[in-house]
Amino acid sequence: MANKTFLETLLGVKSSGQNPEEILEHAHKKAEKILVEAVSTAQGILNQTELFNADLKARASAGLETAMTKQIATLGEQMEKNLAQIMASFTKKIDEELRAQAEKLAQKTNERFIATEAEIELYKKAELAKIDAKLTQKIDMLAQKLLGKSIDTKTHEKMIMDAVEKAGSEGFFE
Secondary structure, three states: OOOOOHHHHHHOOOOOOOOHHHHHHHHHHHHHHHHHHHHHHHHHHHHHHHHHHHHHHHHOOHHHHHHHHHHHHHHHHHHHHHHHHHHHHHHHHHHHHHHHHHHHHHHHHHHHHHHHHHHHHHHHHHHHHHHHHHHHHHHHHHHHHHHOOOOOHHHHHHHHHHHHHHHHHOOOOO
16 A cells, blocks of 8 residues: 555545546546635635634734734734645645656557557558569469460479569569
8 A cells, every 4th residue: 555646545546547637637626626625614714713803802902902913914824834835735746646647648659659550560561461472473374374385384483483582672562
């Protein structure tokens, strides 16, 4: 369990085996939910702080009121600092995870590209072999029509093989 990714820990998502778009969508929804909860909590805290502040102003003297105002301002600043730190940390973790997912996507795309190139090369070789076979067949038929029975089969085969080899060396099959 020590090897869980950020997504597995925070979002409950397994990063392997899921589509990167689904992971990003899930992360976005989770982030949106966290932000809504944070805003709601902050609003509740602000409402409570305002009520507390009004009550203190009603009871306190001028000196106490000044001290409390300073304390509330300090508390507000501290809350802003803490919220900024939390948001920075959250943003950093999301950015790191997005980079990791982008790298995985790029790697998978590259692997698929290489596999596709290999498939194309195999297809090309198979098609060239078919063309070679058809060409040999056509040459045989042509040679039989042109030469007929005037030369023996061995000489005939040698002439065909020489012609095919020459055509191959001259780049005819490429």
